[in-house]
Amino acid sequence: MTVTGKDLMALGFEQGADLGRAIDAVNALGLSGPALAEWVVRNKPSPRAGLQEAPAYRFNLDAEDEAEAENVAKVRETMDVLMRTPTLRQGAVMPDACPAGPVGTIPVGGVVAAKNAIHPGMHSADICCSVMITEFAEASPKDILDAVHKATHFGPGGRPNGQRYTMSPDLYDAFRANAFLSDKKILQAAQEHLGTQGDGNHFAFVGVSAANGTTCLVTHHGSRGPGAGLYKLGMRVAEGWRKKLSVGVLKENAWIPADSADGLAYWEALQLVRKWTKSNHNALHQAATVFAGAKVRERFWNEHNFVFRQGDLFWHAKGATPIDTTLLPDTNGTQIVPMNMAEPVLLIRGAPNDANLGFAPHGAGRNMSRTAHKRTKAGRSAESIFAEETEGLDARFYSGKIDISELPSAYKPAASVRDQMRRFGLADVVDEIRPYGSIMAGDWERDAPWRKKAQARHAARTIAG
Incomplete structure (x- = not known):
């Protein structure tokens, strides 16, 4: 019996580049039944991480006039989205903060700590x-x-x-x-x-x-x-x-x-x-x-x-x-x-x-x-x-x-x-x-x-x- 992608997905494998390699591997090994299910458990990729509930961050920035109030609002908006990134654990905003790209991009004056991850x-x-x-x-x-x-x-x-x-x-x-x-x-x-x-x-x-x-x-x-x-x-x-x-x-x-x-x-x-x-x-x-x-x-x-x-x-x-x-x-x-x-x-x-x-x-x-x-x-x-x-x-x-x-x-x-x-x-x-x-x-x-x-x-x- 030839194992198909549909068979592996039914056992929990996600669609993607790893699926094609898995199909080749299990067919080369001639796996089926319980042995196939056990192989999938051991080798399927971990579930992909989704956006998290944003952890709290420190906001060291005040507005002293209308222009600064608009800037503060934009910095908060982008930090709120940024902190939902699943690797982030802590964050802070400095008094020189200002937006630096689309909403969700770390602002100038932004600091974040990521667990086991480097974000270029x-x-x-x-x-x-x-x-x-x-x-x-x-x-x-x-x-x-x-x-x-x-x-x-x-x-x-x-x-x-x-x-x-x-x-x-x-x-x-x-x-x-x-x-x-x-x-x-x-x-x-x-x-x-x-x-x-x-x-x-x-x-x-x-x-x-x-x-x-x-x-x-x-x-x-x-x-x-x-x-x-x-x-x-x-x-x-x-x-x-x-x-x-x-x-x-x-x-x-x-x-x-x-x-x-x-x-x-x-x-x-x-x-x-x-x-x-x-x-x-x-x-x-x-x-x-x-x-x-x-x-x-x-x-x-x-x-x-x-x-x-x-x-x-x-x-x-x-x-x-x-x-x-x-x-x-x-x-x-x-x-x-x-x-x-x-x-x-x-x-x-x-x-x-x-x-x-x-x-x-x-x-x-x-x-x-x-x-x-x-x-x-x-x-x-x-x-x-x-x-x-x-x-x-x-x-x-x-x-x-x-x-x-x-x-x-x-x-x-x-x-x-x-x-x-x-x-x-x-x-x-x-x-x-x-x-x-x-x-x-x-x-x-x-x-x-x-x-x-x-x-x-x-x-x-x-x-x-």
Whole structure:
């Protein structure tokens, strides 16, 4: 007798890729009757996990005006859906929270703990976005800002040949040995993107320590092309597992079982990307130190948009700074929280409690999208907005084009985020780096061919209408 898929499904096997392999296996073994039923019990896949009743999460975010009230409502909505993902056990929202995708996507400022699961979508494409600070023994802010301007690179892509920083051969070999990072595009990006900062809200900031009077350099950026490539591959693998292990789970919340071969390789890849990103920051800081002829007093860093492990719990922090020192292999206990180019960068310390779950804000966050913010400035020139919001600062855009969506008014009020961090008992400010100046990418896409074509089409429609 030939066993069919209908026979196996009657015994409890679900339809899917495993069913075809099972049909071949039982027919090769010649099983039937009780022996067939016993084989199915031993070999059928576990039932797929459905959405759970959402566990409670901590909400460390208040609304102080109408725009913030709308933001708070959207953050609650997406967290309520997110927490129904069956792997999640705990969660928290930070004062800098704002939505970051379709409803159910982890928000910026969101922290969740997953049991034995790594969710690529919950650390985002900008893996290990992070902040590094160097405090100089004796250096002027202008000299350091000029030096880092010379050392850094903003905008798309990597550095051209002859202008690249050298990647560690040991780290390159480790990339090649990893199942995810051995991808040719990732290996190429790992070499070309070292010493680059990208665009968006990434920056090089120079200021003066309120506690010590010393000049400090702060950089903010992530893992660039290598991280983006890893994210893309991770989401593809997670989607395969989502279809196999779950039903009703959003694609954005797909996961890789941490104890699977895929999970072990992905966890290792995350740690290697972390090393690459730290070396990227360090290359820029060291080059700026050399260009300025300065002497380093202290240097440290911390990351967000990353995954941190405690036993079988994997903490996913999307735009949240870990303050639990057990999560970090290389911390001095002080963490870095930037706000905007006109506000001090905060140095904080804290300990895990029921409110913070071991995390603090990673910055100021936004109450509205970049596009919505630009609409609030309609009728004013970028130059006048820039002059008003950066008065007294040495603020520079690497592309030479002002990006008003990165000026201070685009972000939540720093005083509000700082006050909520205090009121919710998330962390304590131990120093602040008061701003001298900063460098950001700027609106490098302003004159892009695709944008000019879009503007021409819009103008033509306006005339025709």
